[in-house]
Amino acid sequence: MRKTKMIAWLPMLLLAGAVAHAHAMLDHANPSVGSTVTSAPRSLSLSFTQNLEPAFSTVQVQDAGGARVDQGKAQVDRANRSVLHIGLKPLRPGIYKVHWRVLSVDTHTTEGSFSFQVAQ
Amino acid sequence: MSCLLRLVALAAFSFMSVSGALAHCFVGARFMPATLNVDDPCVADELSLPTVAMFKNGDDPSARETDISAEYSKRITEAFGVSFGATWTRLRPPDGPNASGFQNVETMFKYQFLTDAAHELVMSIGLGVEWGATGAVSVGADRFTTFTPTFFIGKGFGDLPDSAGWLRAFAVTGQIGYAIPSSRSTTTFGTDPDTGEQTIDVEFNPQVVAWGGSLQYSMPYLKSNVVDLGLPDFINHLIPIVEFSLQTPVANTLTSGTVTTGTINPGVIWVGDYFQVALEAIIPVNHASGSAVGVMAQLHLYLDDIFPTSIGKPLFGGPVTTRTALGG
Numbered sequence A: 001m002r003k004t005k006m007i008a009w010l011p012m013l014l015l016a017g018a019v020a021h022a023h024a025m026l027d028h029a030n031p032s033v034g035s036t037v038t039s040a041p042r043s044l045s046l047s048f049t050q051n052l053e054p055a056f057s058t059v060q061v062q063d064a065g066g067a068r069v070d071q072g073k074a075q076v077d078r079a080n081r082s083v084l085h086i087g088l089k090p091l092r093p094g095i096y097k098v099h100w101r102v103l104s105v106d107t108h109t110t111e112g113s114f115s116f117q118v119a120q
Numbered sequence B: 001m002s003c004l005l006r007l008v009a010l011a012a013f014s015f016m017s018v019s020g021a022l023a024h025c026f027v028g029a030r031f032m033p034a035t036l037n038v039d040d041p042c043v044a045d046e047l048s049l050p051t052v053a054m055f056k057n058g059d060d061p062s063a064r065e066t067d068i069s070a071e072y073s074k075r076i077t078e079a080f081g082v083s084f085g086a087t088w089t090r091l092r093p094p095d096g097p098n099a100s101g102f103q104n105v106e107t108m109f110k111y112q113f114l115t116d117a118a119h120e121l122v123m124s125i126g127l128g129v130e131w132g133a134t135g136a137v138s139v140g141a142d143r144f145t146t147f148t149p150t151f152f153i154g155k156g157f158g159d160l161p162d163s164a165g166w167l168r169a170f171a172v173t174g175q176i177g178y179a180i181p182s183s184r185s186t187t188t189f190g191t192d193p194d195t196g197e198q199t200i201d202v203e204f205n206p207q208v209v210a211w212g213g214s215l216q217y218s219m220p221y222l223k224s225n226v227v228d229l230g231l232p233d234f235i236n237h238l239i240p241i242v243e244f245s246l247q248t249p250v251a252n253t254l255t256s257g258t259v260t261t262g263t264i265n266p267g268v269i270w271v272g273d274y275f276q277v278a279l280e281a282i283i284p285v286n287h288a289s290g291s292a293v294g295v296m297a298q299l300h301l302y303l304d305d306i307f308p309t310s311i312g313k314p315l316f317g318g319p320v321t322t323r324t325a326l327g328g
Helices: A002-008 A010-017 B002-013 B162-169 B219-226
Strands: A026-030 A043-048 A058-062 A083-087 A094-103 A109-118 B046-056 B064-075 B080-092 B099-102 B106-116 B121-130 B146-156 B170-181 B185-191 B198-204 B207-217 B238-251 B261-271 B275-284 B294-302
Touching: A026 A109, A043 A058, A043 A094, A058 A083, A109 B219, B046 B275, B121 B170, B162 B170, B162 B219, B219 B238, B238 B275
Parallel strands: none
Antiparallel strands: A026 A043, A043 A083, A058 A094, A094 A109, B046 B064, B046 B294, B064 B080, B080 B099, B080 B106, B106 B121, B121 B146, B146 B170, B170 B207, B185 B198, B207 B238, B238 B261, B261 B275, B275 B294
């Protein structure tokens, strides 16, 4: 009986957690993670699992030589605060590396990186 | 037991709908889940409740053992924390009688002294204390205290070149500790049932190297940092894992011998926003470690995500400075 009581409050604890916010992780990207695209994208979109704090959420895109090919400041989508957009300079065929670092609304910082390729 | 497991499963699956992100032990882009049989290398606010293990232990003759344990970990600062663990044990020897009770209370003080985000590398040192005479002798709890200074390490392989492809989703953790009993020997007085004479049994308490680790493959990491294969969401939350935990007596071994004992634990961990659920097999490495394959399961709560502004944050101090790809 005591064991039953001990476990019974777990759903309540989890329910309490439903109103909290967790770390923001990359759910999907466009171009997608590890993909090869046939035409050069003009922008990059990153969709996260939590809403983001715009002032502390950044993205950099680099070519194979390490040169920045993004347009500068990333923008959090006004209609969907879990999406981050950044413009890209005209991309030549090659492999590009994306580095992102974001702050979710509960102040947890997460980061990651991935590559995509623009085909010949 | 079936009722207990059903309740745990209900608690877990009741919140599958809020899944989508990871939490807790992050080192750069790498998330290392809480492991069941060895400790993860991070300091965090977390609660493992319950961990249930069922197996045939290494006693001679082997007894059916059920362990139900809980562990609460609390960050004092961002890099220093303390955890408390308790285990309730039921023993069912083949010839009886059955026994049940709590094992000794365990405490771990841990300091995470290195967090290298770029290389997905984390290191910690800790001092484990098993407090003697806080458990029941009938289930094997020692009457003496044991101190175990321990080194922890975790390393993800995301810093391999892109050409390594899917291998970058691998990570390893490891730990090695040296267990020092506070008493060199334990003396037990008894009476010979045949002669009625008093007997004295002296058992030397060995110093033990406790070592272990895990090899884990992160499907979340694969999806977010290597290649998005478009797999089902459930698959993208899985971390297949193999843990191992071994103990090797190295000193004061006159009565214990020096045979290494322990288990290997292949299994899988499902990680969500606020909790993880794990299921692993318990495979003894030799007869002295057990006589059959057992099983263990765990529900683990990320308190830093469930209660980020109250009990889930450190008591003192600011965040640990980490090196990142963006120089932040």
